[in-house]
Amino acid sequence: MDKTPNTTPRQSWTFSNDVNSDIRRAAATGIYDIRGGGAKRRVPHFDDLLFLGASMSRYPLEGYREKCDTSVTLGTRFAKKPIELKIPVTIAGMSFGALSGQAKEALGRGATLAGTSTTTGDGGMTEEERGHSEKLIYQYLPSRYGMNPDDLRRADAIEIVVGQGAKPGGGGMLLGQKITERVAGMRDLPVGIDQRSACRHPDWTGPDDLEIKILEIREITNWEKPIYIKVGGARPYYDTALAVKAGADVVVLDGMQGGTAATQDVFIEHVGQPTLACIRPAVQALQDLGMHREVQLVVSGGIRNGADVAKALALGADAVAIGTAALVALGDNDPKWEAEYQELGTTAGAYDDWHEGRDPAGITTQDPELASRLDPVAAGRRLRNYLNVMTLECQTIARACGKSHVHNLEPEDLCALTMEAAAMARVPLAGTDWYPGKPGF
């Protein structure tokens, strides 16, 4: 008798192997998963946009011959000393504590060689970082760890952190194993305890208070330093408008692909909007207030190459910031450490338990032996190379679109590959002159 044919074993899309492993992990531990990095799910992104390039109606600029300027000035609204950068790519805030001293030094070295700025993080300013960063942005965070007026005055700009893309509305937690004596000393806490970073500032609650807080910081620093306000990609139109109202010189807008040192996975993957969805509403807010290019917009969250930079600028940003990509350039998740990643139960490219401090690449750790694996000089050079490549790529695209400055890129230079990206970026779906929500249709 013929055997009854079996159907092919079918995995559930809803209950996939990944989902089931999450359920088993939760059932075994009783606690949510904490990890570093940004959203890993696929969301509409810059890959869903294309540049049109020059043709009959536009003429391009000659590569290697005709100038395509990449300089950017941040903080022209109120500050006496705006930040002048050679390239439109900056290094995002990452803390000493989350990162080793060597990694912070490497970021400063690389950024300085490339002519751009780097940014402190929760935990204060270190000598390694100040000493090796020509332009250093000092973050003013809810925890105020390490905050003092001397460092405020040593900074080149001050970034008031309201939120970040990985966790708009969330604070942070640096687990005890990374709270070494030096980290604890800088944060005025006992060694080895879990250190919580508050989600709200202790001495202001809304944009009206923040306006007065900014007045105080300007008074303390003689109105010299640009004041940035960093927000997560939550309500970009209103957040940007309120940041302008509160007196920001620069708005930093971080989408959900932007990384964090440690947060609940559920927070990273389910709160906040993709970077692509945030840019146009923010630019719209600036335009509605007559502040586009007066208050500069820095976009971050998933910027990986010169095409991403060019697309962010074309949508109206003045500059971008990179965090995760900068760590990868330093050596994070490098396959050369694969054997050690395997021992940690992961693989190169997927390692995200940065909060545990056991990073084989020696970047997200306070373990002296692991940290010594990173040579800050060589890593700084890698970052410089990477920043230079991003800039060259961005220039290549800008010239192809006939632009003598990367800031001359515009939405008209773009089309979208998907309906979602067309709607978010407000540029036509490829092959049409239409995007969802376009007036008149």
Added chain:
Amino acid sequence: MANTLNMAELELRAINSTLQEAAKAQANDTFEIDNPRGSHALACGLDGPLSVTINGSTGYYCAGMNQDAAVTVKGSAGPGVAENMMSGVVTIEGDASQYAGATGRGGLLNIKGNASSRCGISMKGIDIVVHGSIGHMSAFMGQKGNLVVLGDAGDALGDSLYEARLFVRGTVKSLGADCVEKEMRPEHLEFLADILTKAEADAKPEEFKRYGSARSLYNFDIDNADAY
């Protein structure tokens, strides 16, 4: 003789830059400020020995980030007075609004009246003496330093406290998560005797109770989830 700056005639920037320059000069000058009219960010960012008396009430962030200077407000102070203070002495003759001494790292904040909610929030080494009472959520996430209250404390005192020490003479409406009453040891009485003298406070060390962290929330434990 004191130099007098009149806020009816001078802008905030002019006043603050005069004070900041004088502080930096380390000359131990004396200034009086008339007609403050609730101005924000007054006498902030002083970095050096200087004596400033403000004849009236101030707005937000008076004496913010103070280093070494002695600032006296002959009136009441708005939110965030002496925020992130590093050292020196800030005296408020009247009452202080919310977040007084927030994230302060050193020096003495001496409030002769009452302080509102979140007094000493996230304090990191400052000493705060309040001659009257304090509002709810005071010393929230307090890391280091001492909060001494001659009157009463509101709800949720010392919630999520780290190593800051809290001394209250009157009643405490309620303690926050992980804050407990602790034994008063000789070194605490000695500290109180000293700080009460410095703050010219009319109270005896023996009249106070001490509160501090139970340290049960220092390392994350899922069984503590109900504490929040």
